[in-house]
Amino acid sequence: MTTEHMPGLASETIGIWVAAGSRDESRETAGSTHFLEHMLFKGTATKDARTIAAAFDKTGGDSNAITAKELTCYYSRCLVTDLADITSLLVDMVSNSNLDAEEFARERGVIIEELAMSADDPGDVLFDDFDELIFGDHPLARPVGATKDQIRMLDHNTLLEHYSSTYVPPRLVIAAAGGATHDEVVTMVEEALNEANSGSGPRSWAESTGADASAGGADADGRGARETPTFHSGRSHTYKDNEQLGILLGCEGLEEGHEDRFIYSVLLTMLGGGMSSRLFQSVREDRGLAYAVSCMASQFTDFGTFGIYAGCAPENGQSVVDLALAEWDRLAQEEPSRAELDAIVSQLSGSMVLGLESSAARMNRLARSEIFGVPLESPLDLIERVRSVTSAQVSAMAGQLMERPKSLSLVGPTTDIALP
Known part of the structure; x- marks a missing residue:
């Protein structure tokens, strides 16, 4: 308890x-x-x-x-x-x-x-x-x-x-x-x-x-023994007569409580975590190819997934996938500026502190700490952990993820989209 x-x-x-x-x-x-x-x-x-x-x-x-x-x-x-x-x-x-x-x-x-x-x-x-x-x-x-x-x-x-x-x-x-x-x-x-x-x-x-x-x-x-999963690369498409095509492109990510989880949080936010994120600006604001585009992560005790989600017109699907991969690779090849990193750190710090003003969020955090064995850190400690992340670390992690096998899932009308 x-x-x-x-x-x-x-x-x-x-x-x-x-x-x-x-x-x-x-x-x-x-x-x-x-x-x-x-x-x-x-x-x-x-x-x-x-x-x-x-x-x-x-x-x-x-x-x-x-x-x-x-x-x-x-x-x-x-x-x-x-x-x-x-x-x-x-x-x-x-x-x-x-x-x-x-x-x-x-x-x-x-x-x-x-x-x-x-x-x-x-x-x-x-x-x-x-x-x-x-x-x-x-x-x-x-x-x-x-x-x-x-x-x-x-x-x-x-x-x-x-x-x-x-x-x-x-x-x-x-x-x-x-x-x-x-x-x-x-x-x-x-x-x-x-x-x-x-x-x-x-x-x-x-x-x-x-x-x-x-x-x-x-x-x-x-819990008993659990078998650790293995990531399978590939492509799937569920055909639905929708107006939009749903796209989810991803690879193996980080498990719950990973020691690099704060670098991971900065990367997710910088690439696709808000209106100022690289994906939002590139895919939506600059080119108008999608209404929704963002990064996602699922984390389990022994495994995690990293992904990029978008919803767009079927004819824009390939362009969205290409742009997503390009922005991902750009982050891997070029370290973000100090100004961009500071902005993301500020965003994450604010969201963490504001989120912890909710009793439901704190209850959730307490329980997950107990169940997953992740140390319970104070809000100030969390902010310091985020502030300690460097541009080089973010770029290196983006590169590590980029090198991993990828999978692409689609839901919507018939279209021909390939992973480059």
Whole structure:
């Protein structure tokens, strides 16, 4: 458990994190992690779905859940005065979920509709296609929510087994940030855990009721062995009758917590991280070839990807790809000026500090630090790490990435685009 006190704040964001995601599923259990995210809102031993929904809504805050490839989180932002009730509710959901068979059958249809909605979103399709292309047969290649066919085939008993093997210490982490003090949050959590342990549900938090319990064990023996992926180069094209062509061009990047992550952040921002970035200025402002163009990065415990995204008219696709590669190579060949570097450092410093004024962002940072084992640094330390980045380091990293095998995913009308 980890908390951060933000004096003067009347709200608190608390989340229960599971150090497992879709990556930790097998072919047989694919979709279980996301399905569980839905099911935990459907009732516990003492509360039905309507009661849970009403309890969250009456706080006037923000409550939801997310499933990712290596993480699952159930969270709520509420007034500090409501924190005890919300903490109890979240712990009850994770500990004593009914996972009722009738609710499971009903929710299957809802999830299939959610997947259908995602399939209609060209952006979602593009990023899923890119992962499938570069990861091959690795679990990271699968969409977080699995496919409609896999959800149709998922068995209720399979879901129960996945829950029993996954939602247990040391995978579970509780993180909170906001106006409540550490001792206040610990007391609320311990009361909620004691209440959950006395219930009829299958979960026991006995191993993690202490105030100092952390996810250190989750890395060591909670997740089990994970196979490190290998980057696959190539090209894919999903044909859709859209107005625009979606483009995602990328290579292997840096994993979560890499020692060069601050150089990486500067590079991403300089190349495609805002309106003044090189890609935005070159592709959009100077030539008017696309409305959206930016850099992206996905980071996992043992792997990462670097990419350039753009959406443009099909006839402009090759020009956009060529320009993106040219700007990338220019950064590799020519060190950025001191003025450009200073501007990026200022941009990153400002965004980091402003972002950490949010209790949700701080809660997220605390949890990820615990789960991924990344040292938790103060805002001033983060700024100093960014300021220490040199132009030579940025240029060298751009060159290292440029030399790596690349993949290109396209979603949209028929067009002929090649990687030079």
